[in-house]
Amino acid sequence: TIRRLTALEILDSRGRPTVQATCELSDGTVGTASVPSGASTGTAEALELRDGDPRRYGGLGCRKAVAHIHQELHQALSGRPFETQQELDQAMVALDGTPNKARLGANALLAVSLAFARATAHHRGVPLYEQFATILAQTDGGQAPASFRLPRPTINLFSGGKHAGGQVPIQDVLVVPARARTMDEALSTTYAVYQAAADLCRRKYQMRALTADEGGLAPPFPHAQAMLEDAVAAIRAAGFVPGQEVALAIDVASTHFFQDGRYHLGEEPHDSLAQIQVVRQWVEAYPIVSVEDALAEDDWEHWPELRRQLGERVLTLGDDLLCTNPARIQRAIELGAANALLLKVNQIGTLSEAAQAFVLARRAGWQVTVSARSGETEDNWLADLAVGWGGDQIKVGSITQSERLAKYNRLLAIEVAAGFPLVAWPG
Ligand code: PGA
């Protein structure tokens, strides 16, 4: 039973307001959790409630969302005996009453959802990943897994698009330490590649390593393909064989350069089929094993062709396309539009609905990459979520900046304390 809900407006890694909630149970156990915030958002995402007062944080304040937790959510939820996460989340969704959580705010609802999960883990005396596993099992109608594993990290090396100065349209080029046997080895491998890339930026672009929102290096690449060439050069310079020890993943984030039916990627805008060809050529020429949002969020018609052209050995990963939304994932499964889900809990706004999204993707035989947002906090629940749900990959950003490292460091701690194996590539 929830005794009290409280909340606080805190600041994320971009210095913008976000929501932290604390849930106190009737036995006095407490859980606190914070929610992240995206910049390259999909239009189908649940609504992040912002104050809209231009005199304060440019309208981005979260005092209304915080007030909803203190007042309406506290009044409606405290004293009620919630047996499961699902019961709590359903009660919040019903109370909000809108299809996209626009009244109370997905930021308010998710903060409470997560704080309740953490309080429940404390109440049970189990690590948070075990509580997440219980929530997934309740969603799935099954048992919590007997053994856990650590997700394989895909780690931001180069940034462009909305996370950098838009100097190049592609948003992320990520390192996939495909052969690493442990989280420790995955991170030390990535560090070597990142340092080699920083050196390369100094020599080639005559610049210090300026970094983007997720810590990726953001030199003035002349065009998108240069990001891939430089990434391969950095892998080699670090002493690894590209495509063997270290592969690449990309987040094209093409929704954000799609206008009037055309993709503004190169010198001349092109149509969807030409976009598929460009990405296919990259996959053939570079050691790319995962391609996120190569097409725009509503270019449904062409996604099945994209997946066919990339083949089943490459992840056709949907972020803006799917928005962690069970209805959109169901549609994509029926169309054969993707073979992997990028899971961001705040796109949908409660843990239980994100668990439904996860289960749907799993039943279709898809891979799942659990993802942070470009605006993050020092909270590390995402690491536990990836472990508890058995995510195949985790995408948290670069190996710089403490809001990113909070998640990696939690995975390192779980690895040492629990000895879980790192999942293979692909998972
Ligand atoms: P976002 O970016 O958090 O700004 O949406 C992450 C992504 O596109 O994967």
Ligand code: ZN
């Ligand atoms: Zn993305």
